[in-house]
Amino acid sequence: MFSLDQRKRIMAKKYNKKEKHAKRDKTHLIVLGILLGLFFLFGLLVWKEIQPGVGTKITAVRLDHVNEGEPVESPSDPPTSGSHYGRSMPAGFYTENSPEYQSGDHDGYIIHSLEHGYIVFWYNCALLDDQNCSDLLTSIKTTMDDLNNYKLVAIPRPSITHPLVMTSWEHLQEFESYDETLAKKFINVNRSLSPEPNAP
Numbered sequence: 078m079f080s081l082d083q084r085k086r087i088m089a090k091k092y093n094k095k096e097k098h099a100k101r102d103k104t105h106l107i108v109l110g111i112l113l114g115l116f117f118l119f120g121l122l123v124w125k126e127i128q129p130g131v132g133t134k135i136t137a138v139r140l141d142h143v144n145e146g147e148p149v150e151s152p153s154d155p156p157t158s159g160s161h162y163g164r165s166m167p168a169g170f171y172t173e174n175s176p177e178y179q180s181g182d183h184d185g186y187i188i189h190s191l192e193h194g195y196i197v198f199w200y201n202c203a204l205l206d207d208q209n210c211s212d213l214l215t216s217i218k219t220t221m222d223d224l225n226n227y228k229l230v231a232i233p234r235p236s237i238t239h240p241l242v243m244t245s246w247e248h249l250q251e252f253e254s255y256d257e258t259l260a261k262k263f264i265n266v267n268r269s270l271s272p273e274p275n276a277p
Contacts, residue, residue, distance in 0.1 A: 130270050131263045132243070132250035140192070140272070149185045155199040155234050157244045161188035168195070170218055171232040178232055190230060191246045194274035196264045199234035199242045213240055216255040224264060246271035 137158035139150050144162075151159030166186035171178045177186075187197055198217045202210035214231075221229045234242065241252040243260060245267035250259065268274060 130245065130248040130267045131259070132245075132248040132267070135247055135249055137247050143185065145185065146182055147185075149188060151184065151188060153244075153249055154236055155197065155242055155244050155249070156184050156188050156191070157247050157249050158191065159184075159188050161185050161192065163189070165190040165193055165195070166230055168226050168229050169231075170221060171230070173233050175232075183232065187230060187232070190228070191244065192272055193228070193276040194246070194268045194271040195228040195230055196268060197244045198229070198231040198260075199237055199244065200231065201234055201237045201240055203235060204238075204240045209240075213255055216257065217241070220257055220260055220264075224261070228268065229264070 135153045135157045138152045139160040140158070141160050142163050143149060143160045145164070149156070149160045149162075151157065162182075162185035164186055166177065166183060166189070168190075171183075173179075177183055187195075191197065198221075200213060200217065202213070205213060217231050221231065239251040239253060241255060243250045243252070243263050245263065247270065248263070248267050250263050252259075
């Protein structure tokens with residue numbers, strides 16, 4: 078039979094042992110949480126590098142800035158990367174009457190926008206009759222509105238051989254007719270694949 082003091086000492090030892098185990102378990106859980114968080118971040122970075130984009134992949138060339146008004150170089154028409162100006166093209170729907178289009182040097186601004194995760198709708202209504210052109214432009218505007226016009230540009234491109242071509246950084250998708258599902262997939266997947274997707 079244990080005395081009252083002995084029982085108190087035994088109980089105190091048991092309590093201290095439980096407390097030590099609880100602290101150790103808590104420390105293990107914190108360390109495990111940190112390791113899982115780091116593993117998740119590493120996985121995201123790796124996935125961003127290997128994630129396939131939508132459309133034809135066109136490897137980037139020349140990422141340097143040139144003076145506004147100077148010619149720019151790109152590996153594709155319309156551009157998917159290349160030398161560019163220090164300012165980007167604001168999001169919006171542009172027509173042949175827009176001053177930004179009429180200036181003739183919009184590619185330098187647009188390539189900078191692509192670098193920041195913008196998506197561009199390049200359209201050529203010369204390949205369509207009036208009704209089909211109107212339908213295409215309405216479809217583009219509807220998609221842009223659905224996505225709050227966030228980092229989206231639409232602009233004419235007389236040199237393209239399809240009524241619509243979409244570009245993002247290093248990716249290009251041609252359309253014979255508008256496909257809203259494919260257009261939105263192109264936007265949602267490719268936007269994050271640019272070098273600076275968080276830049277304005």
